[in-house]
Amino acid sequence: MTHRLPSYEGVLDAARQIEGVAVRTPLIESPALNARLGGRVLMKAETLQRAGAFKFRGAYNRISRLDEDERRRGVVAFSSGNHAQGVAAAARLVGTPAIIVMPADSPAVKVEGVRSFGGEVRFYDRWSESREAIGAAIAEERGSVLVPPFDDPFVIEGQGTTALELLEQTPLLGGGAIDQLLCGASGGGLIAGINLVMAERSSETRVTVVEPEAFDDTARSLAAGARVGHPQGAPSICDALMAPTPGELTFPINRRCAGALTVSDAEVAEAVAFAFRQLKLVVEPGGAVGLAALLSGKAEAKDRTTVVVLSGGNVDPSLFAAIIEGRFGG
Amino acid sequence: MTHRLPSYEGVLDAARQIEGVAVRTPLIESPALNARLGGRVLMKAETLQRAGAFKFRGAYNRISRLDEDERRRGVVAFSSGNHAQGVAAAARLVGTPAIIVMPADSPAVKVEGVRSFGGEVRFYDRWSESREAIGAAIAEERGSVLVPPFDDPFVIEGQGTTALELLEQTPLLGGGAIDQLLCGASGGGLIAGINLVMAERSSETRVTVVEPEAFDDTARSLAAGARVGHPQGAPSICDALMAPTPGELTFPINRRCAGALTVSDAEVAEAVAFAFRQLKLVVEPGGAVGLAALLSGKAEAKDRTTVVVLSGGNVDPSLFAAIIEGRFGG
Numbered sequence: 001m002t003h004r005l006p007s008y009e010g011v012l013d014a015a016r017q018i019e020g021v022a023v024r025t026p027l028i029e030s031p032a033l034n035a036r037l038g039g040r041v042l043m044k045a046e047t048l049q050r051a052g053a054f055k056f057r058g059a060y061n062r063i064s065r066l067d068e069d070e071r072r073r074g075v076v077a078f079s080s081g082n083h084a085q086g087v088a089a090a091a092r093l094v095g096t097p098a099i100i101v102m103p104a105d106s107p108a109v110k111v112e113g114v115r116s117f118g119g120e121v122r123f124y125d126r127w128s129e130s131r132e133a134i135g136a137a138i139a140e141e142r143g144s145v146l147v148p149p150f151d152d153p154f155v156i157e158g159q160g161t162t163a164l165e166l167l168e169q170t171p172l173l174g175g176g177a178i179d180q181l182l183c184g185a186s187g188g189g190l191i192a193g194i195n196l197v198m199a200e201r202s203s204e205t206r207v208t209v210v211e212p213e214a215f216d217d218t219a220r221s222l223a224a225g226a227r228v229g230h231p232q233g234a235p236s237i238c239d240a241l242m243a244p245t246p247g248e249l250t251f252p253i254n255r256r257c258a259g260a261l262t263v264s265d266a267e268v269a270e271a272v273a274f275a276f277r278q279l280k281l282v283v284e285p286g287g288a289v290g291l292a293a294l295l296s297g298k299a300e301a302k303d304r305t306t307v308v309v310l311s312g313g314n315v316d317p318s319l320f321a322a323i324i325e326g327r328f329g330g
Numbered sequence: 331m332t333h334r335l336p337s338y339e340g341v342l343d344a345a346r347q348i349e350g351v352a353v354r355t356p357l358i359e360s361p362a363l364n365a366r367l368g369g370r371v372l373m374k375a376e377t378l379q380r381a382g383a384f385k386f387r388g389a390y391n392r393i394s395r396l397d398e399d400e401r402r403r404g405v406v407a408f409s410s411g412n413h414a415q416g417v418a419a420a421a422r423l424v425g426t427p428a429i430i431v432m433p434a435d436s437p438a439v440k441v442e443g444v445r446s447f448g449g450e451v452r453f454y455d456r457w458s459e460s461r462e463a464i465g466a467a468i469a470e471e472r473g474s475v476l477v478p479p480f481d482d483p484f485v486i487e488g489q490g491t492t493a494l495e496l497l498e499q500t501p502l503l504g505g506g507a508i509d510q511l512l513c514g515a516s517g518g519g520l521i522a523g524i525n526l527v528m529a530e531r532s533s534e535t536r537v538t539v540v541e542p543e544a545f546d547d548t549a550r551s552l553a554a555g556a557r558v559g560h561p562q563g564a565p566s567i568c569d570a571l572m573a574p575t576p577g578e579l580t581f582p583i584n585r586r587c588a589g590a591l592t593v594s595d596a597e598v599a600e601a602v603a604f605a606f607r608q609l610k611l612v613v614e615p616g617g618a619v620g621l622a623a624l625l626s627g628k629a630e631a632k633d634r635t636t637v638v639v640l641s642g643g644n645v646d647p648s649l650f651a652a653i654i655e656g657r658f659g660g
Contacts, residue, residue: 020504023359023360023361026356026358028356028378029353030353030378031353031380032380047610048358048360048609048610048611050361050362052610109607174350276612276647276650277439277647278382279378280377280378280382280611280612280613280643281378281610281611281612282606282610282611282612283610313610317606317607317654317655317656318655320606320651320654321650321651321654321655324647324650324651325647325648325651326647
């Protein structure tokens, strides 16, 4: 465990570390979406990243730095699914074994994804067990290195490379200043990495966090000025965004967010269906919260340039089918 | 109707004509696909084009050149659906009315697409009526300009801009020579435009046409050395690729193809499902024939660089749901 704080310089270093290994995902503009919203929207398609989500960036930035002895002992991670797959994919590339602690109710597609990258899966109960404790126990028992889903400087800095790329890509699309950036948050690692970059390079951009209604811990924490949780027990189709509280390392960075929004499951399902129909992109519910905020009108897009991160595309076929056929009762 | 032949110079002119209006679609590389095939595959995602298919390029290149008088009278087009939407979208941008003659069994999503762009739809029976005759009659009656789906120099040259873009994008991905390029064909407008460009700029690339088994008229014509049709009556899920014979203008150009392949409905369905699961892209059956040729092993991808055009993404939700859930009985 490193005890330094994540930094913008660390993101620059992460970009060098993942170059040629992570996918430089496209920044996509849709005339149909622009016309509907009356503004300009640029979508960073992390759905096209290795293992189908931004998580590979942070995982590879951490795991590729293991020394030889650590590589022999392997890594352990706890995750709702996308970090799980990112860690398994990075571990395979680095040549180190990975054990992944996943909620028993993880989408099958994510469990299969971990196994397809050679990762070993250990299930736990999301509501009664502590994944942190289970992960720590395995790490101690095997001497493996724990790769946290967000509270780690290398992980946060790896995720921040998403923002470096989009700042390089915006001018290629003829774009000027980015007025706002919408990004989902669970533990807040991605948006923290993004905030590190935007503070340095595009401080005029309003970075807004978007969460599922039942998992609005970042919004509550921003309002309270301190890390607090959300009332537990309500479900969400956004399986990727169900962390109970913001991270210790991520929250101090994310306090610079200009705003916080929440979206309902029905709004998220509508965004997933819109992405299928109009954008021809497969976006998972948790990856579509920013788009949902735009389509629902909760985030204003008119007469401005908005960047929205489509953070992942790992969705079970049965749920996706129900959503695009209008059979989802969210 | 223009009587000149399509040319490489015409493609360069088309690129200037559509610049800033058509989407410069990304060239996408998937480490998962590369690993599976043991080679390098670059996918030109025309699924992300305006109106969800490459067809907008040719339609806009033709319609934006109408004079004032022609714009008042409007355009007419016959199409299985993607050209229909491309013409309707281009006509709206240019400010001219569009009547589209479509098969009565067109996917609902394509009919809705045409209407959403303000196009007027006239249905015909695919097996008993001639769409060419109906289109010509409307053109005569209203004085509208007919925008053919493929047999028009401006249309072919517009489609060819796809190849200009991918040649500019390949070096950005660190790529060297393109060993082969796989592209579907119905009337052959897209692959003809591509052939014009590759002959001039990348003559070492083997351009291979891919067709549905039951609509292999280009393969038969290449073998016969003359335009011939296919036995009629068999169905295909590739609604976009059901032209009866190669075009008069396209076939002479497409004779330079290095090869021809056919794929079954089951192979196409597997490619659509793979694109959903692994690539996170929505590809319609007719847009996935090149990918199907790769995944089925009919086109060899090992130890070489292949470009495959994902030509469209307009698929009805019910068919897409059946395919991704494994309920398609193709």
